[in-house]
Amino acid sequence: MDRNAKKKATIYDLSVLSGSSPSTVSAVLNGTWRKRRIAEATAELIQELAEKHQYTANLQARGLRRSRSGLVGLLLPVHDTRYFSSMAQTFEAHVRSRGQCPVVVSACRDPQEERAVVETLLSYSIEALIVAGATDPDGVHQVLEAAGVRHVNIDLPGTKAASVVSDNYTGARLLTEAVVRRAGSSRPLDAGDLHLFGGRDDHASRERIRGFRDARVDLLGADPDGCITATGYSPGTSQRAFEAVFARDGRLPRALFVNSSINLEGLIRFMAHHPDDAFADLVVGCYDYDPFGSFLPFPVIMIRQDVEAMIARAFELLEEPRPAPRIHLIRPDLVPPRTALRGPLDALKDEAPAEPQAAPRPRAAAPSLSDGRTATV
Amino acid sequence: MDRNAKKKATIYDLSVLSGSSPSTVSAVLNGTWRKRRIAEATAELIQELAEKHQYTANLQARGLRRSRSGLVGLLLPVHDTRYFSSMAQTFEAHVRSRGQCPVVVSACRDPQEERAVVETLLSYSIEALIVAGATDPDGVHQVLEAAGVRHVNIDLPGTKAASVVSDNYTGARLLTEAVVRRAGSSRPLDAGDLHLFGGRDDHASRERIRGFRDARVDLLGADPDGCITATGYSPGTSQRAFEAVFARDGRLPRALFVNSSINLEGLIRFMAHHPDDAFADLVVGCYDYDPFGSFLPFPVIMIRQDVEAMIARAFELLEEPRPAPRIHLIRPDLVPPRTALRGPLDALKDEAPAEPQAAPRPRAAAPSLSDGRTATV
DNA sequence: TCGCATTGCACAATCGATGGTGCATCCACT
DNA sequence: AGTGGATGCACCATCGATTGTGCAATGCGA
Incomplete structure (x- = not known):
């Protein structure tokens, strides 16, 4: 008081x-x-x-004296995606199990912000940093290297630090094949019926596009132009891209390769404005797994990046004295439509009553909110 | 190097x-x-x-000397939910705009962990803390109060600090009404056809259950027992609860009130193991908004808690010298099925190329991953 | 009882930044 | 020349914890 x-x-x-x-x-x-x-x-x-x-x-005093803080950081592009939020969840568990303190921050895919955030973390004598999906991993590396702080890239690789990355090429091939097989099962699929949306000029997108193209040539015998639309990682831009194609062709392509769940959000925004028959025939492959995304009304085949394995490998690399600046590929998993996978939340102890219980009725009509301590906005 | x-x-x-x-x-x-x-x-x-x-x-030295750090914290129960990840995203933007450094940590709904995490943050001379969805807000309050650190509860209220909370009672009434109306539009709904799943013994769950009951009595004229199953916030437990009811009745209730998107994940896990006709008739109302959850193959009516408003109000309260320990209710929004709302990611500047662009073809068959710097796992 | 090895702990410097206090210097003015 | 007020900056204690070093007290054997 x-x-x-x-x-x-x-x-x-x-x-x-x-x-x-x-x-x-x-x-x-x-x-x-x-x-x-x-x-x-x-x-x-x-x-x-x-x-x-x-x-x-007082950990600041201790940190000052020892010039180390017990903090381990995770730098994310954004929080609000199941891919990255599951990464944060997994990361925290790892750091906690090592008796250190996890710190998660995001930098909005802005190279300047990335540097600035890292500078700030350095000022707190952070001990190690996992740099996830950074737009400019090498710029970040430079700052960290100068300070002698161990770090590993994850999701998007840099050229100067060890990187743990999904096998995006293989994943994209798998995904493309699965989409083609599924979409072609009803009636034959033409190469022009298969479009890719999303991504930008980053390593992941490039690799996925390469896998997409290769698979398309192998399976459909052609790789026509105009079937790839880079939208960046933005739902709004993705939506507009879908609208544009729809306006041009009068329909969506029958088969879509969507570069990330963020772009898939663009697709459902599109969906909200169009009648169901625009989706009647649709088959979607989507990079990144989102449990609800897997259960949309049309078949969505997803690629689940193995976040647990990636984080585990990243921590192994942080242990090594001088990890080589090479790329460690982690194989992702193909997830068939309507599949509910377990996630990091399932690892939490005692998150609920042991057995589902019938809720007790309230003792009285206790208006627990109307006792004068409330206000409405 | x-x-x-x-x-x-x-x-x-x-x-x-x-x-x-x-x-x-x-x-x-x-x-x-x-x-x-x-x-x-x-x-x-x-x-x-x-x-x-x-x-x-060196911010540790500065913090030691000034006994303040420029850090502002957000304590979450978990990261891996769109509700909380959007909260983190919104929170970061707010803190950044105030020139401070956001720190997001989770405590897994474990009261002990909550205290421990707060102790750690205190040791870093954190300046303010938003305590979201804490299992033991008053315990946390005690620690923070003793250290003289400003804090506000959000999502779940405490009795000792100012709290910003969704109007769960009203939200639950709205949601129940919407579900009843929708489910009753095909054929009349019986009070026993409407079940609530999820939640535990926390303020939010209690309020929602109260709203649910009241609405049910008002609309369906009865409030039979055995239609409320507390599962905690765990997908696994929720799934088992749905399985149990299904095993008992041979089908799911026609109308479901699902207490949170975490519990909705339990429903889709159930769904993955059952034929589609188990969902033919189903109408679901779900607390918390998830964009993909809104587009499931059956109608899902959601309640979107106004995270932006809640965070904004929380920061206002942090400004006040001595905010009273009362509850500030923020009205949530009812979201009809198949609705794609904008989220905090939409606020990011320049997240993508201004206009959707056709991706350039790679210069050559550049095997950028096969140059010896790679490995496969 | 002397000497030597332990045992048990205190001292003081240090990490880097901050901010109150105070001392030179300089100029203006009488 | 002497007084007074700016001006410009240095000095030093301080935040709380860590750690190398050193010294008194104790015990033990000779």
Whole structure:
């Protein structure tokens, strides 16, 4: 209640209380006290006092002194995608299990913002950083290298640091093949019936486009122009791209390769404005897995990037003293339409009552919200 | 390249280089130099040197000295949900626009973890914290209050700090009404045909259940027992709950109120194992909006919590010197089936090429992945 | 009882930035 | 020349924790 924020206890407070010196207190509380031959009794006393006064170390001071912070960072392009949010979820679990503190920040795919965010993290003596989907991984690398901070690219590779990347070429081939097979099962598919939407000029998009083209040549015997539309990673732009093609051709292509779930959002925006028969025949392949995206009213074949494996590999690389700046490919999985996969949330302990329970009826008509503590906007 | 992480330049380095004292350098570089009557020429010299040597302040040292860090935190239960990931996205934009550094962490709905995470953040002299969907907001409050750190609950209210919460009662009524209307339009709906799944014993669930019950009585004239199954916020548990009801009744209820998109994931897991006719008649209302969830093959009416408004209000409250510990309700929106709403990603500048572009063909059959820098897993 | 090895701990420097205080210097004016 | 007020900056303590070093007290054997 008091605004007079009671200052947190410090080792100096405890040193006065215990009659020991600050250095002794410090040693006891950070576990190095045996090495410093502190008597067991002294240690116990200090630990009790610490407990009693709710001592917690000032990590800025510790970080300043040790020039390391216990922070491990994940730099994302954006949060609001199941691909990246599952990455954040997985990342946090990994960092926690190593007793460190995860920090997740996003940089909006803006190279300047990426650098700025990394500078900020560096100023907090971050210990390691996973750089996910960075627009300018090498620029970020430069900053991190100069500061001597370990880092690994993930999702989009750089040329100067180790990178963990989905096998986008193989994934795209698989996806294209699956889409062609599915769309061709009703009636023969023409090469011109298969379009790719989404992506920009980044490594992932290039590889996927390459896989798409190769598979199309192999399976449909041709690779006509005008069937690839780069829209960037933006739902709005994607929607407009679909609208444009629809306006031009009077219909959507029968088979779509959608470069990411963000672009798939563009497709459903399009969908919201068009009658169902625009989708009657449609088969979609989509890079990135989204559980609900897998259950749309038309068949959506997805590629699930193996986020768990990618993060695990990234942490292995962070362990290595001098990881080579090469690309580590992780094979993604093809996900048939209407498939509900488990995700990182399933790993959470005790997230729910052990067994589904019938909810108890409220004791009375307790208007728990109408007791004067509420307001409406 | 060098592993010998060149130490970052400090004000002491610059003080030697410039021939001024460290305090002068400090004043120049943090903008207080006019107040300290430093000569313009001195300031310019130091600024040039700083630029040249890429000086960036050690924020841990600054934080230690000033006992504030420029960090603003968001504590989430989980990342991997569009509701919370959109909250993170919105939060970051707000914090950035205030020139501070956003930090997003999750605590897995575990009260212990919540406290621990907050302790950690406190140790970094975090300046303010938004506590979202905390299982034990008052426990968290106690820790924060003791440290004198401003904070606001969001999504789930506490009794001791200001809270910004969706109007869950009204939202649930709206949603229930919409579901009943929709499901009843084909043939009359019986009160027993309407079940609620999901939630646990938290404020949001209680309010939603209250709204659900009230609406059901109003519209269907009864509120039979056994139609509410609390599953917690877990897809797996939800799935099992649907399976159990299905096993018992041989079918799903015709109308479902699903307490959150996490529970809706349980429904699609169920769906993946059952033939389509189990869903022929189904009408679902779901709390939380997920763009893809809105386009499932059966009608899904959703409630979109106004994350933008909630975050905005939360920041207003953080401004206030002593916000009262009351609940601020934000009205959520009813979202008809197959609706694609804009989200925080739409606010990102220049996320894509201005106009959809045809992708250029690769210059050659450049096997950019087969140049020896790759590996497959 | 002397000497030497432990044992147990205190001292003080240090990490980098901040900000209150105070001391020269210079100019203007009487 | 002497006084007074700017002007421009240096000095130093401080934030809290860490860690190398050193010294008193104790124990033990000779």
